[in-house]
Amino acid sequence: MTETTDAAPPRRDRLHGRRRGHKLRAAQQRLLDEALPQLKLSMDELAAKGPAGIFPKPPRAVWLEIGFGGGEHLAAQAANNPDIGLIGCEVFENGIVQMLGHVTRDSSTNIRVATEDARRVLDILPPASLDRVFILFPDPWRKTRHHKRRLVQAETLDRLAELMADGAELRLATDHVDYLRWMLARATDHPAFEWLARGPADWRERPEDWPQTRYEAKAIAQGRRPAFLRLKRRPRI
Numbered sequence: 001m002t003e004t005t006d007a008a009p010p011r012r013d014r015l016h017g018r019r020r021g022h023k024l025r026a027a028q029q030r031l032l033d034e035a036l037p038q039l040k041l042s043m044d045e046l047a048a049k050g051p052a053g054i055f056p057k058p059p060r061a062v063w064l065e066i067g068f069g070g071g072e073h074l075a076a077q078a079a080n081n082p083d084i085g086l087i088g089c090e091v092f093e094n095g096i097v098q099m100l101g102h103v104t105r106d107s108s109t110n111i112r113v114a115t116e117d118a119r120r121v122l123d124i125l126p127p128a129s130l131d132r133v134f135i136l137f138p139d140p141w142r143k144t145r146h147h148k149r150r151l152v153q154a155e156t157l158d159r160l161a162e163l164m165a166d167g168a169e170l171r172l173a174t175d176h177v178d179y180l181r182w183m184l185a186r187a188t189d190h191p192a193f194e195w196l197a198r199g200p201a202d203w204r205e206r207p208e209d210w211p212q213t214r215y216e217a218k219a220i221a222q223g224r225r226p227a228f229l230r231l232k233r234r235p236r237i
């Protein structure tokens with residue numbers, strides 16, 4: 001039997017939460033059945049064509065969003081940057097359906113979507129192939145015994161350092177104070193990344209070219225203050 005990248009997912013600890021929430025309404029199910037196949041990215045296709053080859057038009061650069069949730073940010077970045085190719089990763093079906101709603105309304109053609117654990121995408125992408133990476137409001141996994149499930153880990157940053165081009169930007173956000181400390185400790189310790197903040201406004205205020213996500217809106221409505229981190233991939237020597 002030929003082993004393909006799609007057929008043989010590596011066995012790993014689960015990082016993400018649930019894949020399904022409330023039952024989809026008929027219109028949502030239709031969107032999933034009809035619109036998702038146009039955008040869905042298989043690991044075989046990614047391995048065969050490479051990230052720049054999976055878009056209808058060759059993009060100027062490729063950006064990756066991990067855990068896009070309802071896809072507001074992914075869709076807005078795609079609409080605002082038509083010359084960029086965006087790869088979005090999300091496992092939660094109800095979020096994927098919401099994203100499809102945004103993308104269909106905007107008629108964007110520069111988005112491809114992986115509906116599996118983002119680590120599979122990270123395994124397949126070639127070195128220095130990404131110009132921007134977003135991990136916005138990742139699940140904080142509050143209990144200490146669950147901290148190993150946090151997406152932002154030294155291991156993830158090591159892999160992103162390989163995949164990001166020199167000068168590429170990593171954007172992280174959280175509304176969870178402990179996860180913010182955790183992220184900052186790991187990112188500022190990492191030799192490949194430089195935190196771009198020069199003062200408090202640089203991480204307390206969301207930059208203009210950074211559309212709001214649903215989790216950010218929810219955090220603010222509940223009285224929490226989010227943090228927005230921008231890190232640069234240092235040039236390789």
Ligand SMILES: C[S@@+](CC[C@H](N)C(=O)[O-])C[C@H]1O[C@@H](n2cnc3c(N)ncnc32)[C@H](O)[C@@H]1O
Nearest residue numbers: 016067068069091092117118136137213214215
């Ligand atoms: C707290 S939500 C935030 C969603 C969105 N970024 C926002 O700000 O509104 C985190 C999302 O990451 C997704 N996620 C977590 N781990 C993932 C993984 N390993 N691969 C793909 N998606 C993942 C979850 O399914 C969830 O929808």
